[in-house]
Amino acid sequence: MANTSGRVLGVNGNMVTVEFDSAIAKNEVGYIHVGDDRLKGEVIRINGNTAALQVFEMTGGIKVGDSVEFTSEMLSVALGPGLLQQIYDGLQNPLPELAQQCGFFLQRGVYLDAIPNNNWEFTPVAKVGDTLRPGDTFGTVPEGLFTHQIMIPFNLADVDWKITSINEKGTYGVRDHICTVEDPKGNKKELSMIFTWPVKKAIKLYEERLRPDETLVTKIRIIDTFLPVAKGGTYCTPGPFGAGKTVLQHMTSRNADVDIVIIAACGERAGEVVEVLKEFPELTDPKTGRSLMERTIIICNTSSMPVASREASVYTAVTMAEYYRQMGLNVLLLADSTSRWAQAMREMSGRLEEIPGEEAFPAYLESRIAEFYERAGKVRLKDGRIGSVTIGGTVSPAGGNFEEPVTQATLKVVGAFHGLSRERSDARKYPAIHPLTSWSKYEGIIKKDKVEFARQILLRGNEINQMMKVVGEEGTSVDDYIIYQKSELIDAFYLQQNSFDPVDASVPVERQRHTFDILFKVLASEFNLEDKKSVRSFFNTLRQKFLDWNNVEWESERFKQLETEIETLFMGKQSGVDPDAKKLI
Amino acid sequence: MQKVYSKIESIVGNVITVRAKGVSNSELAIVTSNNTQGYANVIKLDDDLVSLQVFSGGQGVSTGDQVRFLGVPMRVSYTENLMGRVFDGTGSPRDNGPSLTDNMIDIGGPSVNPAKRIIPRNMIRTGIPMIDVFNTLVESQKLPIFSVSGEPYNQLLARIAMQAEVDLIVLGGMGLKYDDYLFFKDTLENSGAMSRTIMFIHTASDPTVECMLVPDMALAVAERFAQDGKKVLVLLSDMTNFADAMKEMAITMDQVPSNRGYPGDLYSSLASRYEKAVDFEGAGSLTILAVTTMPGDDVTHPVPDNTGYITEGQYYLKGGRIEPFGSLSRLKQQVNKDTRDDHRALMDGMIKLYASYKESLEKKSMGFMMTEWDDKLLKYGRLFEEKLMDLSVNIPLEEALDLGWEILSDCFDPNETGLKSDLILSRWPKKMID
Known part of the structure; x- marks a missing residue:
């Protein structure tokens, strides 16, 4: 069947209207021929025999009457071995290869193969005569740290496919034909290691979705203990500019206890991506001892790259995440920033002259955001293995005000909220997650009651601090002052974490549990201190010791020595233990 | 035809x-x-x-x-003959020189491939201590100067144009008062910096559309010079006027406004300009300093707000000085480790003490008793503002650091500064002991 063709009727920014001659589908990809260039676009609206295309490139030079060729395929990504370690733009163009071909600048209309032409060591796990369904594995190849499953393409019809031929164990090119399958009607399909999948469609080839009940350890204390994230869960990190969103995501991408990390740099500064690009290959993953890059995929559509492909980039990223989940792996997707993605939708909606919603965002903003986050999840696959996709998105609210539509729509659908506060970042308290306004619905690494006890002290301490600003220190009772000092201790020792200190930058679970227990004993204690001056000096000494403790290596001599010193120090002043807390110890 | x-x-x-x-x-x-x-x-x-x-x-x-x-x-000529010339937003001469039509290049070209970018590594010396010492400007950085009407931001830009150690200055003026344009011209001519300067000027009385073209013209030319190995500094004033021109056009075109009348693509439009800042491996670099006036001194106004998300830090110009609080160069860590061993420590230490000075000042204004420590801080703050913060100060970084030590030693005992002992031992000025 010949593909539909058309001709350009009008151009408005990155939206091009096209008159077409036969059938086309919404979200189908079309190419506009401009001189020698072919510019990729996606059909986003059809009306009579005209279609609106959002073009993923700059539209300068397009003429009325230029020819358009439709592909009858939806916007898709290629899936197969070799995705790991790659750096793509929003449309899965490999950027380093593009640089080799085009030099410093991103030339428009150049689309390269997403998956490099490598050879892989293929081991068949199915044999001729077996019947498989889409998503079932027929062979494996080793990809770095993982066994990459070669599966029956997800885009085949959901029927029993019988293998009529399959290659023997051996080395084959990624695009070689290695297997032939036949459907019940006798239609044959030749398979390679690669197939494509439309990015805007969730991959649902699993048995069931499970509740995200396992903590995803980030080695960041405030997150793991107070505001945990779960494998297969979702969380968002809104914050004003300069509050440290990106630094926090970089810390997470390094330390997160998952198999694969996908970083979607969506509409943010190019310089930040460069830091990841240059640093990750140098860093080793403590879990595997291999380069961090081996478990990473970067999707990079920075702020100056075309807006429409920014919109596509988060979908590209999540599709790859789902693909690796299908192999029983735990994947973390970090999207920075979802506000830029929402703005891309807003720009397009404006060009389509849709009736605007709040702050001119389209009315479907909320459902799109919900759809995206719902692609996260922990699943049990058909063969019983468990895999997960966790999504963490930053939000860049205008003016740092969380009341805006993107933040609010995101808060409705995520399982944890890490709100960054300007106040804390100005005071250089990093990570600047606000411990009181943020929340999480997931299980952390420490028992809930204990964490809640500490949180109550933070709450009370904050109230007392507010009060002290009015009545002064002299108007505050010694008991209240002690609570205030305890809350300051939690903040300084536990909530803040120095990402530049080699020890403090990543804190393993064991250490978090251990140090939290000691801290908890202090929080539970009643102290024998007469006046505020002695309270202040006692807590100053104690805090200094705790802070030093953070910078010494786990279970070293010095670590144990400091622990003893801390215990002696506070036991010396202890006059009793809070009865509620006693039950928890 | x-x-x-x-x-x-x-x-x-x-x-x-x-x-x-x-x-x-x-x-x-x-x-x-x-x-x-x-x-x-x-x-x-x-x-x-x-x-x-x-x-x-x-x-x-x-x-x-x-x-x-x-x-x-739309194109602009790219030749050596641009140096020392003044053009308007369409690239026509504003001075009495000939119009240039050789070697025309497109404006608003494609963005640099992120995979080709490198981590910034060279400092740009400006001779202004509040920049060099406290918030170092780095090659390929993009930094706005957040200010309000009435502040001497154009004077600051002119000083930077005269003093900065770069090969070429490209000045883009948007909605400039005619007086300001003349001020730039005269200052640069008198200082001799004009020969390495190219100006694209749109004044407040010129047509709005030209205002929108100025950044693209300036950046297209700058980008080519950078590719040819020049270290280029682009100065833009005032980006808020550029954004307002965009707003005007968008409304004329019946576009749906998003926030306070600005078009929905404000962020992308600003970003595509600012992201032109780059360090070309093996060639030159392009650095952007851009004035953004904040209407009503409100940093949450859409223009400064969107700018803040795009740029790598910001300078706050308030009361005729670059504010040490709030101002931030996100890239300074990349370079200030290699300048002098005391740079970072002195920078942090002096700012902490300046913060304490502010507290003492507040206490004083509320009528509290001043302790001996407060008096020391007050003296320190006065010296700091006079010798380092004043915009007319023009000294190299090393001298500024020495001056910093001198101010500290004039006001404090070594152990009051909170600086590390070994630094104090090597850097504390040896004075006559009376």
């Missing part, structure tokens, strides 16, 4: 529409009235209805005017 169209269908604001065939998006056209000629470019195509924005504005354009399409997008 170009066809001339003479049927102008509508004239709304600065946008005219004409029926024409074979026109391409972003193409340049000449609009000819009785005796005058002006440029326009295509911003929208709808079948044979072509919308163009007229650079000189819609005023006086008649339905009988002729439109001739040139078949090329």
Whole structure:
């Protein structure tokens, strides 16, 4: 069947209207021929025999009457071995290869193969005569740290496919034909290691979705203990500019206890991506001892790259995440920033002259955001293995005000909220997650009651601090002052974490549990201190010791020595233990 | 061989529409009235209805005017002859020099491939201690100067243009008062910096459309010089006027406004300009300093807010000084480890003490008793503001650091500064002990 063709009727920014001659589908990809260039676009609206295309490139030079060729395929990504370690733009163009071909600048209309032409060591796990369904594995190849499953393409019809031929164990090119399958009607399909999948469609080839009940350890204390994230869960990190969103995501991408990390740099500064690009290959993953890059995929559509492909980039990223989940792996997707993605939708909606919603965002903003986050999840696959996709998105609210539509729509659908506060970042308290306004619905690494006890002290301490600003220190009772000092201790020792200190930058679970227990004993204690001056000096000494403790290596001599010193120090002043807390110890 | 169209269908604001065939998006056209000629470019195509924005504005354009399409997008000449010259937003000379038409290059070109970028590594010395010492400017950085009307931001830009150690300055003026334009011109001419400067100037009385072209013109030229190995500093003033010009155009084009009337693509439009800042491996670099005036001194206004998300830090210019609080150069860590061993420590230590000075000042104004420590801090703050914060100070980084030590030793005992002992031992000025 010949593909539909058309001709350009009008151009408005990155939206091009096209008159077409036969059938086309919404979200189908079309190419506009401009001189020698072919510019990729996606059909986003059809009306009579005209279609609106959002073009993923700059539209300068397009003429009325230029020819358009439709592909009858939806916007898709290629899936197969070799995705790991790659750096793509929003449309899965490999950027380093593009640089080799085009030099410093991103030339428009150049689309390269997403998956490099490598050879892989293929081991068949199915044999001729077996019947498989889409998503079932027929062979494996080793990809770095993982066994990459070669599966029956997800885009085949959901029927029993019988293998009529399959290659023997051996080395084959990624695009070689290695297997032939036949459907019940006798239609044959030749398979390679690669197939494509439309990015805007969730991959649902699993048995069931499970509740995200396992903590995803980030080695960041405030997150793991107070505001945990779960494998297969979702969380968002809104914050004003300069509050440290990106630094926090970089810390997470390094330390997160998952198999694969996908970083979607969506509409943010190019310089930040460069830091990841240059640093990750140098860093080793403590879990595997291999380069961090081996478990990473970067999707990079920075702020100056075309807006429409920014919109596509988060979908590209999540599709790859789902693909690796299908192999029983735990994947973390970090999207920075979802506000830029929402703005891309807003720009397009404006060009389509849709009736605007709040702050001119389209009315479907909320459902799109919900759809995206719902692609996260922990699943049990058909063969019983468990895999997960966790999504963490930053939000860049205008003016740092969380009341805006993107933040609010995101808060409705995520399982944890890490709100960054300007106040804390100005005071250089990093990570600047606000411990009181943020929340999480997931299980952390420490028992809930204990964490809640500490949180109550933070709450009370904050109230007392507010009060002290009015009545002064002299108007505050010694008991209240002690609570205030305890809350300051939690903040300084536990909530803040120095990402530049080699020890403090990543804190393993064991250490978090251990140090939290000691801290908890202090929080539970009643102290024998007469006046505020002695309270202040006692807590100053104690805090200094705790802070030093953070910078010494786990279970070293010095670590144990400091622990003893801390215990002696506070036991010396202890006059009793809070009865509620006693039950928890 | 170009066809001339003479049927102008509508004239709304600065946008005219004409029926024409074979026109391409972003193409340049000449609009000819009785005796005058002006440029326009295509911003929208709808079948044979072509919308163009007229650079000189819609005023006086008649339905009988002729439109001739040139078949090329907006371009600017790129030659060595640009140096020392002044142009307007369309690239026509503002000075009395000849117009340049050699080697025309496109403006608003594609973005740099992130995979080709490198981590910034070179400092730009400006001779201004508040920048060099406390918030170092780095090659390929993009930094706005957040300020309010009435502040001497143009004076600051002019000082930087004169003093900065770069090969080339490209100055883009948007909505400048004519006086300010003359000020820039005179200052640069008198200081001898004009010969390494190229100016693209749009003054407040010039047509709005030209205002929108200034950053693209300036950056296109700067980018080419950078590719040819030059260390280029682009100074833009004032980006808020640029954003307002965009707003005006968007509303004329019936676009749905998003926030306070600004178009939805404000962020992308600003970003595509600022992201031109780059360090080319093996060639030159492009650094951007851009004034953004905050209407009502409100940093949450859409223009400074969006800018803050794009740029790598910001300088706050308040009360005629670069504020040490709030100002931030995100890239300073990349370079200030290699300048001098005391740079970072002194920078942090002095700012902490300055913060304490502010507290003492507040206490004093509330009528509290001043302790001996407060008096020391007050003296320190006064010296700090006078010798380092004043914008007229022009000293190299090393001298500024030495001066910092001197101020500290004038006011404090070594152990009061909170600086590390080994640094104090090596850097504390040896004075006559009385």
